[in-house]
Amino acid sequence: MMAGISGGGQSTRTGSACNGQVGDKPFQHSIFMKKILVILMLLSSALGLRAQGSISDPFFNHGQARSLNSRIIAPLQPVPGFVNQAIAGMRVSNNRNLVRLAHLKDDYGYAVWDQAKTFTAAGRQTALIPMVRPEDDAITGILVAVKDGATFRYGVMDTGTPFPYASAATGTPGMPGMRDVLALSVLFNRTLFGEVDCDLVQALRALSNNNVRGQTAGSPKSCYVQTTYAGQNCDHIYGTYPDGTMQYLYSDCYDIYNYSFICDTDSADNDDGGSGGGSGGSGGGNGSSGPGEGDNESFCESLDVHKCTTTRVLSTVPSGIHGSCSIVCRLSGCGFQSNVFLQPNGIAGCGFSIGTGSGHGISISLDFTVSIQNLYTNSYINSVSTLDSDCRVSSICGDFFCSYDVVISWIGIPYIWERNSAELSNICYTCRNCQ
Amino acid sequence: MKNQSFFIFALLAFILVSACKTSENNRESVLDAKRMEVEALVAKYSSENLAGPVNWQQFNAALKDEAVLEQMNTAQLEACLKSMTAYSNNIILENRKNGCDQLQEKIKSYTGQELKEFLEANKDLRASCDSLNKAYSSGFQKALEPCKGVLGASVERNK
Numbered sequence: 163m164m165a166g167i168s169g170g171g172q173s174t175r176t177g178s179a180c181n182g183q184v185g186d187k188p189f190q191h192s193i194f195m196k197k198i199l200v201i202l203m204l205l206s207s208a209l210g211l212r213a214q215g216s217i218s219d220p221f222f223n224h225g226q227a228r229s230l231n232s233r234i235i236a237p238l239q240p241v242p243g244f245v246n247q248a249i250a251g252m253r254v255s256n257n258r259n260l261v262r263l264a265h266l267k268d269d270y271g272y273a274v275w276d277q278a279k280t281f282t283a284a285g286r287q288t289a290l291i292p293m294v295r296p297e298d299d300a301i302t303g304i305l306v307a308v309k310d311g312a313t314f315r316y317g318v319m320d321t322g323t324p325f326p327y328a329s330a331a332t333g334t335p336g337m338p339g340m341r342d343v344l345a346l347s348v349l350f351n352r353t354l355f356g357e358v359d360c361d362l363v364q365a366l367r368a369l370s371n372n373n374v375r376g377q378t379a380g381s382p383k384s385c386y387v388q389t390t391y392a393g394q395n396c397d398h399i400y401g402t403y404p405d406g407t408m409q410y411l412y413s414d415c416y417d418i419y420n421y422s423f424i425c426d427t428d429s430a431d432n433d434d435g436g437s438g439g440g441s442g443g444s445g446g447g448n449g450s451s452g453p454g455e456g457d458n459e460s461f462c463e464s465l466d467v468h469k470c471t472t473t474r475v476l477s478t479v480p481s482g483i484h485g486s487c488s489i490v491c492r493l494s495g496c497g498f499q500s501n502v503f504l505q506p507n508g509i510a511g512c513g514f515s516i517g518t519g520s521g522h523g524i525s526i527s528l529d530f531t532v533s534i535q536n537l538y539t540n541s542y543i544n545s546v547s548t549l550d551s552d553c554r555v556s557s558i559c560g561d562f563f564c565s566y567d568v569v570i571s572w573i574g575i576p577y578i579w580e581r582n583s584a585e586l587s588n589i590c591y592t593c594r595n596c597q
Numbered sequence: 598m599k600n601q602s603f604f605i606f607a608l609l610a611f612i613l614v615s616a617c618k619t620s621e622n623n624r625e626s627v628l629d630a631k632r633m634e635v636e637a638l639v640a641k642y643s644s645e646n647l648a649g650p651v652n653w654q655q656f657n658a659a660l661k662d663e664a665v666l667e668q669m670n671t672a673q674l675e676a677c678l679k680s681m682t683a684y685s686n687n688i689i690l691e692n693r694k695n696g697c698d699q700l701q702e703k704i705k706s707y708t709g710q711e712l713k714e715f716l717e718a719n720k721d722l723r724a725s726c727d728s729l730n731k732a733y734s735s736g737f738q739k740a741l742e743p744c745k746g747v748l749g750a751s752v753e754r755n756k
Contacts, residue, residue, distance in 0.1 A: 235709075235711060356709055356710075526748060538705050540707070540708055540712050542710065561713060563704075563712060563716065565704060568734075569648065572681070572744070573639070573656050573660065574653060574655030574658075575639065575642075575643060575646065575652075575656075575678070576652075576685075577681050577684065578648045578688045578689055581688060581730040582727075582730060583723070
């Protein structure tokens with residue numbers, strides 16, 4: 163999948179012809195006209211060559227992928243200068259580039275140029291550019307562009323062919339492998355589409371050397387990847403060229419990011435169903451293995467820091483008589499799930515009565531029952547940070563927003579009591595086994 | 598003589614039972630008429646209620662106890678229905694008029710970080726909708742006032 167092609171400039175050799183004799187005016191005039199004609203021909207030829215020398219295709223438009231895929235949520239960014247150079251290299255009109263362009267469009271879709279990750283490795287600038295099909299919600303592959311001297315080399319890493327580097331034995335040190343491709347795909351998917359293909363996460367977990375724990379029953383309902391900058395690391399990338407030989411492409415230090423996968427499963431409310439850990443570099447670094455089961459499990463269990471939930475009162479609806487109903491939000495689990503309900507008696511049991519008789523002996527009464535309707539909630543994680551790696555205790559922080567109507571029903575008649583919305587920022591709680 | 602007094606007692610018992618039955622029939626017909634009156638009132642105000650239709654199953658359950666119906670002050674009930682309907686409708690109409698309903702609909706179409714950006718971009722409208730709703734909800738106690746006398750007394754308690 164990795165092939166080298168070169169993109170370079172065109173050169174034009176110019177010459178002159180002088181067959182006339184000096185002093186012969188009509189002849190001089192004729193020679194002058196011929197010179198003009200030759201210059202014009204050369205100019206038009208040069209212009210023609212320039213027009214032929216650049217491939218004109220919407221594929222190279224910065225916004226083409228976004229215009230064909232409305233699911234991309236990553237904010238539009240300026241296209242890095244180096245990526246523009248890589249685009250120019252691909253636009254050079256030669257058979258290899260034309261074949262490659264058709265191959266890219268047919269097999270991978272379009273490049274989201276503005277989301278490229280660029281870095282320098284051993285003096286070689288490199289760009290990783292995610293590829294998407296129109297209206298798909300996952301990337302199809304990652305276009306790799308490496309500037310080797312004056313030449314650009316291009317290749318594609320893809321999840322469908324996790325070992326594209328066929329001529330290198332699996333497990334060769336420094337070789338990008340399935341884990342790297344998967345990790346980068348997960349990172350790009352998260353950036354572009356907000357969510358992660360759970361199958362990729364499962365595949366990454368399966369590849370983890372030291373898996374945190376087995377996947378609980380059932381497939382994850384949804385997964386998120388949390389990334390944090392973890393410093394720099396060094397790695398090596400190899401490529402296979404059209405003649406089948408494998409060649410070292412680049413090797414250098416680059417930024418790496420820790421990533422953790424947070425999946426909601428069908429298991430208990432406060433259980434994320436396990437997660438994997440590792441690191442994926444922007445240059446395709448080898449992932450590190452996740453933390454293993456601790457020996458001091460009982461000690462960790464005894465820690466009172468993993469309730470994995472927090473409760474906040476969003477508003478209080480005064481009955482004005484003998485107390486009030488509170489609208490409460492509970493955030494819980496590794497996935498930051500939210501639950502909004504009424505206290506003290508649950509979603510439909512909060513309220514008051516009017517009746518006859520004294521305070522000690524109410525004989526008859528009519529109930530006013532408070533409930534929450536038209537509830538809309540939105541919660542998402544801002545950060546997951548490790549507090550105790552031995553006990554796998556982490557702090558989960560996120561934002562929450564909700565809107566709802568407080569409805570009071572009396573003898574079967576509903577009345578809107580209050581319309582409300584609430585916003586909570588950076589709410590944190592601690593959990594175990596989320597990373 | 599013995600037969601004569603037995604006859605008198607039987608006659609008196611018959612008259613007493615008949616009188617009770619008539620009284621019971623009268624009470625039932627009075628309650629039926631009152632139930633119809635209450636139903637008509639509830640139906641009338643329900644048709645004006647923008648919060649939704651009445652749940653007749655809950656209505657019947659609430660009025661199952663004849664003592665409640667007997668005790669109910671229909672004039673006070675109408676005042677209560679009028680007041681609560683006006684209060685609830687006002688909130689709904691003011692939300693519509695000020696673009697708060699539209700804002701809510703738009704909010705529901707966003708999730709995650711996108712929602713955060715949308716909320717930030719519309720913070721002024723959100724603030725005005727919040728203050729509008731807070732201003733109205735403080736008037737609930739006043740709207741509830743006529744309802745307190747529906748059963749004649751004004752005793753309230755938590756459910």
